[in-house]
Amino acid sequence: LIEAAVAHAQYYKNELLVEPMKRYITLIHNKFGPSEGQLKGYPGHPEIELALLRFYAATQHQESYDLAKYFLTERGNPKGQDGKHYYDYEAELRNEPPWQRPDCYPENRSYWYNQAHAPIQEQSTIEGHSVRAMYLLTAVADLVVLSDSGVAELSSSEKNMWLQTLKRLWANMVDKKMYITGGIGAIKQWEGFGLDYFLPQGTDEGGCYSETCASIGVMMLAERMLLIDLDSSYADILELCLYNNVMTSMSLDGKKFTYDNQLASSDKTKSERNEWFWCACCPPNVTRLFGSLGGYLWHHTVEKDQVFINVHLYTNAELTFKVGDDTTVHLKQTTTWPASGSVSFELDVSRGSLSVTTRLRLPAWSKGHYNLEPPAAGLRNTKGYLELTPEYLAQNPKFKLSVGEFEPRFIAPHPYTNQNTLALALGPLVYCAEDVDNPWETNHFKDVVLRSSPEQVAQSQIRDDATGHEYVQLQADCWQRDASGHINFEEEARILKLVPYYYRANRGGKGQMRVGMVKGGGTESGHVNVFPETLASA
């Protein structure tokens, strides 16, 4: 409802929903707040916070901002209500015995499920239900974004504290609790994070929930982080989630979905999609994401006569915005991405005196390599963004970026995951093997071995006649591990055919699929990028 009111305020200049919403928010804030007589509570599922901040940004309704900030500050206070944790206070009101609890709480008082085990600023690791965690941190990031953009001030110490919290929890998530597909949330019971480095590939190994909505939440958070700190590592994760854990959640024909997205199938949990879910949050969330995808592609800022356009994602798209009443800026990108790394740009500015800077993201896997036509000398690459100056753009309104290293590459999870696996990727796409392409496989590729020799990987352009879909298939040499763990590399290699992970479960088969194969040998890791890939590792 708040989002609808925001839309009304922003796009329709329509007060029909805005005024009642203000009154409703005031009503909520009368109930919850810091003063005597107000409850010291906050939602079990963080979500309203980011909506309140969006509503504030659209309407400047101060109580919306105050209420959001109150929820974010009060959350996890161990003595918030009558000297007790608010959830304890509520449980006592309900006369609950300690052994009564929701199914998602593995133990009594598992308040980390709701990110309420400690005040947000004191949390050192990302915990609990993944979607809740992402929506919560997105609201925290919005506080900082609103401050940076001058809409709602924070003291510098408070801003710094929220920013450190965001960076600490983001780093813990990406470095230690994220799958190479951008999935988060290893544990089904609480649809959320497990221990550091606990990232089993499938349910038969005890995990891999990787909910679609959670990766959409990662994208929401990454989009805010890019506003706060233009670092391509945020955009890399944003793109990783989009093309892999999120895009795999819908079938090519748009009729079937997944909720959780494991990296390996098993007899009990095959690789397949469903038409509907009892709790169907993911399909409409995908729809919402695709409907707002334009907001993730690029950001632009206008500072007097200076315009900055930061391009995060490459696809076929056009950006048009006005500077003042009389100037229009138009940027168009044309590409076959993610099938290739070439992107053509066309910039059109209706007033010559406007100074336009365009920053183009270089993904970590490009290792900072690129080609630009026409060429430019002395280009700056700052945190993975290549900066095209107003001078270059004035001379070259048409230019073409070719992102480097657009070749099959090997990715391994961190050694502490105990996975000992190798996966293949091409550009932003992570690959998987399916039995439909490898009908000899009967054990979910559990014993299929890859070695990290790039020269052993071939690629073919495929057009599937049934679906009309075009994609790049990879072919890699593979071997077989026996029950004692022995791999006989003297045996002739077999060809393993791999397809993009998003493409899985679209063409029938037995539902056998795997992303990470057994890593053969242990000494040739020079060719392997450990997840998360970073520019520094180049």
Added chain:
Amino acid sequence: LIEAAVAHAQYYKNELLVEPMKRYITLIHNKFGPSEGQLKGYPGHPEIELALLRFYAATQHQESYDLAKYFLTERGNPKGQDGKHYYDYEAELRNEPPWQRPDCYPENRSYWYNQAHAPIQEQSTIEGHSVRAMYLLTAVADLVVLSDSGVAELSSSEKNMWLQTLKRLWANMVDKKMYITGGIGAIKQWEGFGLDYFLPQGTDEGGCYSETCASIGVMMLAERMLLIDLDSSYADILELCLYNNVMTSMSLDGKKFTYDNQLASSDKTKSERNEWFWCACCPPNVTRLFGSLGGYLWHHTVEKDQVFINVHLYTNAELTFKVGDDTTVHLKQTTTWPASGSVSFELDVSRGSLSVTTRLRLPAWSKGHYNLEPPAAGLRNTKGYLELTPEYLAQNPKFKLSVGEFEPRFIAPHPYTNQNTLALALGPLVYCAEDVDNPWETNHFKDVVLRSSPEQVAQSQIRDDATGHEYVQLQADCWQRDASGHINFEEEARILKLVPYYYRANRGGKGQMRVGMVKGGGTESGHVNVFPETLASA
């Protein structure tokens, strides 16, 4: 109490406790049983069943046998009481909402915690609380043992069904849910079994409870299995548990204990012992085990003028029993086991016409190799038991067995555990590394790499002056893994010193310890025994 009554009946021929106990058991059976008006219940913690069967064996009190068998047969019946599972029936009586449950139930109706999710005979995998599971199956095995020994008959189909159940659940446990130290129960929350092959080494990896009592339960079950089927694989597991997961639970000075026994420490869970526990089941259980150890060493049977002595464990011990009123059989074994594989035997039979057969266990790691002095031609090795005939023993009442392959060896868990580790063992002892011997280590040996080259492993006899304890230390070449998983074998190897696992946490240090090190390379598995070791793999 029942056990005390058994002792009274067996050893003191004292009816003081026996008669009241019979009346008490009758009272329980009046309450629980198959007839109308009786409750269709059974205990949440299986334990009374094996006590009832021991009581029956000592007293022939029929109701004890009937009640035990009723509990074992009724358990897990989905429609036992008023068309409902008995636990559901009880929960309804208590007016419990479905989200009210004990802390050990991760989800509602986790009746697998109590091995009550299905009738025992229909259970395909071993599940739930490990101690409960072992005590339960020990009672099941006792049913078969009592039938085999003619004390209480079972129909052959019923006996076969129980036997298949025992073998199926034993195999699942040993092959897929047991640590190389004989520990079972990977999951702390329910002190019990996880998924097949889910065997993380420490709490920082999400598991490894390995309760002391659970391994004592394995020993109890293995002892019964050896009565049912003389196969050295049962005795191998019995010995593995004794010398590793059980013996490590008490400090050398007998004053400190462990409850759970992880294979690797972490900053949060160091390798250490405690003086007391809130629920102190393990220390007295160890005491009870050590007090009854004689019953685990050997079994003897008398069939008319034929005597069979099956020797399962080697240590310094003497066995004396009477055959009839006038004949005494005495077998003495002398050895430094587990420090060496040589065992001297002395058989003394007071009547020459008695035919004595002795069967000596060959552990799987001996690969069936042994030396016998004086030698004997054409000895039969049946399922890992070397059979010394009456003829040989009559000529050689003194003989000496030297078990082969008593050399350091490498053990790896099954590849599906995703552990990718190598451990060292010597005879029945599994080894670990501690920081007290390797003070250069600061990360719990998490990145220490071993390669399976037996020629790189040296051994030294050590006598610890502080404790007076003597043991064999192993020294192996080791390397270091970096954060990308890379191992540089070109670097000079460092020496890793290892001690028996039972010996850990006796000499101070920082509490850093690990059993399974990173397995360097993947191709040299010819030297590695995959757990569980079997004679067939020789």
